[in-house]
Amino acid sequence: MAEDNGSNGGQPAGNAAPGGAAPGGAAQQAPQNLGVLAQYVKDLSFESPGAPQSLRERGAAPAINITIDVQPGPVTNNEVEVELKVEAQAQAGEKVLFAIELSYCGLFRLTNIPPEAVQPILRIECPRLLFPFARQILADASRNGGFPPLLIDPIDFLALYRQRLAQAQQAAPKPPTETA
Numbered sequence: 001m002a003e004d005n006g007s008n009g010g011q012p013a014g015n016a017a018p019g020g021a022a023p024g025g026a027a028q029q030a031p032q033n034l035g036v037l038a039q040y041v042k043d044l045s046f047e048s049p050g051a052p053q054s055l056r057e058r059g060a061a062p063a064i065n066i067t068i069d070v071q072p073g074p075v076t077n078n079e080v081e082v083e084l085k086v087e088a089q090a091q092a093g094e095k096v097l098f099a100i101e102l103s104y105c106g107l108f109r110l111t112n113i114p115p116e117a118v119q120p121i122l123r124i125e126c127p128r129l130l131f132p133f134a135r136q137i138l139a140d141a142s143r144n145g146g147f148p149p150l151l152i153d154p155i156d157f158l159a160l161y162r163q164r165l166a167q168a169q170q171a172a173p174k175p176p177t178e179t180a
Contacts, residue, residue, distance in 0.1 A: 033111040043103040046141045054097045055146045062090040062097050072122035078110050082126040084134050100141050104134040124157045
């Protein structure tokens with residue numbers, strides 16, 4: 001007789017306990033899910049204070065400074081807005097060629113996510129999903145401003161999260177130690 005391995009996780013048919021419980025009496029947990037409800041530009045600014053002179057040929061490549069910040073909002077009814085802020089500035093010497101500020105957001109639904117996993121998801125996975133779109137917006141903005149497209153390398157949001165945790169631990173007040 002053939003086994004049905006399609007919709008029951010690869011288990012042979014008839015192995016599930018009555019009522020949908022897993023074998024052994026343990027109830028199956030609902031699957032965890034991170035859903036993207038919306039993505040949007042909350043704020044975008046492009047400035048080229050030296051135009052049109054800044055658009056002329058330059059001898060050397062400009063210095064590009066990029067700042068990235070992730071700001072998750074409060075979780076309400078399992079939904080949360082995560083804001084990815086990217087600021088980029090190109091300078092030739094002391095002159096600012098262009099400055100871009102982008103606030104790109106996503107509205108996410110968290111389903112069956114354990115409390116200890118919420119912050120890592122909000123600060124690693126959500127911005128990881130938003131970043132390619134923000135990167136494209138920045139490239140288009142610099143190109144539309146008359147400059148070559150600003151192509152930002154991929155960001156390691158896990159490393160940023162770990163760095164933020166380390167900074168928070170160093171800034172936290174140390175409990176007084178008792179001496180006997």
